Amino acid sequence: SGAFPPLSECLENLLAADLVKLPKLALADTDEYRNERLYLEETDSCLREHVEALRGIFTAYCYAHGKKIRSGMKRASHTFCIDGWRKLLNDASFFDFSNVTKADAKLVFMHSRLVRVDEYDREKENCLTFLDFLEALCRLADAHAHDQVRHSRTYEFHTADNLGPLLMTLIENLAVYHEGLLTVQCQGLSIDGKVAADLTKYLPQSMRKKSKTKKARK
Numbered sequence: 001s002g003a004f005p006p007l008s009e010c011l012e013n014l015l016a017a018d019l020v021k022l023p024k025l026a027l028a029d030t031d032e033y034r035n036e037r038l039y040l041e042e043t044d045s046c047l048r049e050h051v052e053a054l055r056g057i058f059t060a061y062c063y064a065h066g067k068k069i070r071s072g073m074k075r076a077s078h079t080f081c082i083d084g085w086r087k088l089l090n091d092a093s094f095f096d097f098s099n100v101t102k103a104d105a106k107l108v109f110m111h112s113r114l115v116r117v118d119e120y121d122r123e124k125e126n127c128l129t130f131l132d133f134l135e136a137l138c139r140l141a142d143a144h145a146h147d148q149v150r151h152s153r154t155y156e157f158h159t160a161d162n163l164g165p166l167l168m169t170l171i172e173n174l175a176v177y178h179e180g181l182l183t184v185q186c187q188g189l190s191i192d193g194k195v196a197a198d199l200t201k202y203l204p205q206s207m208r209k210k211s212k213t214k215k216a217r218k
Contacts, residue, residue, distance in 0.1 A: 030111045033152040038138055042160035047134050050167050056182055056197020057174060058133050061088050063186040063196075079127035085109045085136070092173040094140075099147040105140065107149050112136035141166040168202075175199035176207065 037043070047054070061084040089095065089105060112128060112135040128136060138159050143149045145162040155162075174182065182197040200208055 033111070033139065034135070036152050037142065037155065037159045038135055040159065042158055043138060043163065046160040046163045046167070047138075049164075050171060053171050053197050053199060053202070054134065054137070054167075055130060056195075056199075057088065057171070058130050060182045060184055060196035061085075063184045063189075063191065080129075080133055081127050082106065082109055085128070088174075091177045092170045093177075094170065094173075097169070098144045100140070100143050101148070104143055104149045108136055108139045108143060111149075112139055137167065137170075138163055171199060172202045175202035176204070179203075180207065 058080060062080045085105070086102075094100075094105075095102065109128070112132045113126075114129075114132060139149070141163040142152075142155045142159055144166055145157065146155060178199065180198070180200040180203050181195050182199060184191050184194045184196050186192045
């Protein structure tokens with residue numbers, strides 16, 4: 001007769017043909033990781049130790065590699081998107097010292113997004129807030145310590161134990177890459193060229209004098 005099958009039958013076919021074939025980690029309960037590994041005092045303390053540098057890094061990579069989206073109805077803002085995440089990890093040479101694949105790094109990004117209701121712009125659903133970004137670093141640290149993304153209950157050690165060393169390596173590598181000063185690159189805005197993060201203290205001693213000269217010129 002050419003009539004479409006019932007909606008319930010279409011849904012069953014979709015589940016059978018597509019969703020059940022997804023990797024288990026793609027269907028993982030993201031809140032389980034947050035409750036068991038992220039929302040802990042030790043993890044919070046580890047992040048707070050570097051929060052100033054991390055906020056600056058987040059800001060710089062938002063403007064340099066994020067998308068401009070509408071925030072409310074009056075102004076536009078830049079957001080931390082997957083391109084910024086990839087660029088940050090590349091600049092920090094993450095894939096040179098870690099066995100985590102780029103596919104798993106993307107999965108970390110996707111799992112770190114909190115579900116939000118946004119009546120103005122759905123592009124925010126594909127971006128990270130600063131708190132999401134901190135979560136992504138925690139997830140990345142656990143994945144790095146085990147060479148891959150795993151189910152949260154199969155990770156060993158506390159997240160803070162995995163996070164501390166990775167944060168130091170990432171920030172130190174970014175400090176070298178940016179010669180101590182991470183600036184905002186956003187042509188046409190007054191914030192262009194502003195220092196987002198002073199990472200001089202994370203530089204090797206041999207590079208600090210050069211960074212201080214660069215800072216004085218700013």
